[in-house]
Amino acid sequence: MSEAKQSVTLKQAFKEFIWPRRKIVFVGLLLIVVSRLASLVLPGATKYLLDDVIVKKDLHMLKVLIAVVAGSILVQSVTSYMLTKILSVEAQLLISQLRIKVQKKILSLPISYFDNNKSGALVSRIMNDVEGVRNLVGTGLVQLIGGLLTAVISLVLLIKISPMMTFYVLVPVALFAVVAAKAFTYIRPIFKMRGVINADVTGRLTESINGVRVIKGFNAEEQENKTFEKGVEQLFLNVKKSLTSTAIITSAAALLLGLASAGIMGIGGYMIIQGKLTFGDFIAFTLYLGFMIAPIVQMSNIGSQLTEAFAGLDRTQEIMNMAPENDDVARTIQLPSIKGDIKFEDVTFSYEHGKEVVKGISFDAPSGSVTALVGTSGSGKTTIASLAASFITPDSGTITIDGIDLSKITLSEYRKNLGVVLQDDFLFEGTIRENILFARPQAGEENLAKAVSAAYVNEFTDRFELGLDTVIGERGIKLSGGQRQRIAIARAILADPKIILLDEATSSLDTESEALIQQSLNELM
Template structure:
């Protein structure tokens, strides 16, 4: 599944029907017991239905003709009892089917969600969030009818069809053959419809996914839309995408609706053929009128499972596109995952080494080429350089959001590709350039750094970065809801909350990617004071365009042209009068002129 924009239809791999059915049936395995009980209940209900015409034949041919009222009452009582019991069992069956179906959908949704969480950043970078949501929500929901009908239709209706065919053959072979005359024609017609239908349903789901992606993106960027007065333009785009979705749906449903006329026509014509043949047999004396009436009931019972099986087949074809889209994601292998022999890294001290590390995004030109450096335990390291030089890439590789194309990254002498991700990342505190807050309270956003932290520990972390005062000025203090993506807070306040979250994790390696980029000078000074003691004893990597914030770092590395061009302390690099010196002097002059 390749990269997609909002308006680009997603390409999905078309799997065979056998493969899809096999993979979906795996989700029913944990519910075998309930499934078997449901099938047994349905078989019993089916047998009750099959017995009804036979009892009716006896009542007409034996008791009506002989005016045997007691016999008629007995058969009536038997019919009433059987059908009442069958109704009770049907209610139990429906309840169990609902439980199994909803549990299976929950299992699929949880598996899909868990799998997506483990996928690499490349997956999210190349797909609009709305399209991912369409698969997790809409496509999974589309499978509900498929599972419902698979449990209650395929085996029971198949058995019912076999039993009815046997009963009809025993009752009268000529009438049975007459009843089945149109089956080959129906099968050919349905196969033709199926070959066209699946492609159209896949097209519809792609159009709906595009609409979801556009809607999510547009609502997320509503401030920009309104700021540039683009409401009418986005509304036109939305209407056009709705129109495309509607047309795709109509094209799919028109073809889909051919199933019912085909089945109904075959049923009607087949019934006429049975009565035509039956009339001749009654006239010739081969059968009695009671047998013809009973056989006509069997004719309905013959076509009813065919109708239900056709409905299931129709549902299956309709929803195979949804299954394909779900399996497309489940079949994506995470770029970053634990190797089978991965070990727990244990408590790390924070010694870091890059050995001939090279990296390129999506097979493009290299962002980093043979980068080498060593960082000792507790060192404060600053990364500086022009935008796009590779500073954030170094941080991402150290965090193992990506793996190097070549070379090794060692922490405490261990290759991070050979250790368990959770044991490694749980000892890192990361504050990325893109500050993200969840739509919950400030308290819970900070606690995300360590979920078992107490309220007091959360407050201490906030105090350490000087976030406590502004939080307490909020209407509900730490219980104030920040809204989606923290929109209720200013950029600087969001970063302070995010910073407190990173510090609460009590990391061995602390990463700050433009951590103070949106904080005013006075707030930045308070933050620097607050985190000074927390940086002690921890290895820290700092990316900042304001060089004034990194002068006290133990080591400054200048990232340039995919490598480390200079390395040393602030004073050492100034004395070299190289790239760092030029960057520092240019920024100093800019500030002076601005002042």
């Protein structure tokens, strides 16, 4: 399979996410070490309390023990607070940076990628897939290492108290380790599939909300409800699988604790009766055993979190490995300024193999001229406009700009000189002013006023109380089709492009408005 299908390894995650933040992670490790060592004070103090202080009735030693235990609890509290504050904040910063990185990458992908993926699904991939990384840089990984450290130190202390009882404990621990390892291997693909299902459900939900007028217009609420219910059920079944696996780990941990406790009770009681173990040693052993087993149980939960993190990173890595629209190897020619001569030479393109939408198209569109494409619906007019805008690339043939092959020109340089008005042009939620200025945010009021006047936007904004500062709603839902189209045209005019592509841009306008805008476009050219 391709590289995009490979899973992210621990080595890759360490190199990309942990090593660049090694100073903060090291501070976190230092804090967790101090915290874990402080937590081991209580079992040791309990042994001295039972075997020495109470037996000898030593009040001075009692005061010292209380002070030491209180100090250790204070140390645990302070280190726990600092650990959360330092690492959790850094994890959230990393999540923010990753979201920005993934969003930037997605916007660099070809139009065909967006044609084949739901917008809601892409939103889910940007916002949700990177969430799990907090368990790598946040407290999750550090707690895992801290848990291992606590378990090792506790094991040494347990061996020191009673090697025989310690050996008995290690048998169920080893069995648990085998069960947990197999369970985590099984869970990772489930978490990865959950991301896919969640993206699909989110995508469909976004579509249904955006298309609510169509749903209600065709009385299709029940149909849409069933579609959403089906997606939610798939998500539930996926979660059910992961919960089942997690339950196996948790149950194994409970069984481990139960078997160890029962065995230690019997062996310890026998050794105390035989005089081979003091009561203080037995209590200390029991407490240290808890300190060894608790991190192991905790590690099973952290292991699930880390597995979820790697599943999300797998999906993120798939996107990051995709080839961007602007191929830096092929597109090397810079065009700081262009005349605007476009030439199609024997251009063929198909969305599906063997089904050409345009075939052997050749024509010239010289600078300063108007080239009109006339044809029936589905004849390829929009496809040719998309080819000219370099939204898609021809299967064969050549498109040239000022005699230079368009496929070799850097897209950012070319599109600086391009203005596009589509049949169903997109408006952003916000004000009319913000939508027109989208093409040139730095444009002054004078240029804005000219674009507004040229596209006859003022013909309807003058009737609004807030004028250009009127909020138009999502996708300009509060405006008519003609009004939205005039705003889109004003946006293109403000961009002052060398090439302007109009894909049936006046189809939503009445005859009078269309005539006025045709006149303004003539003046623009």
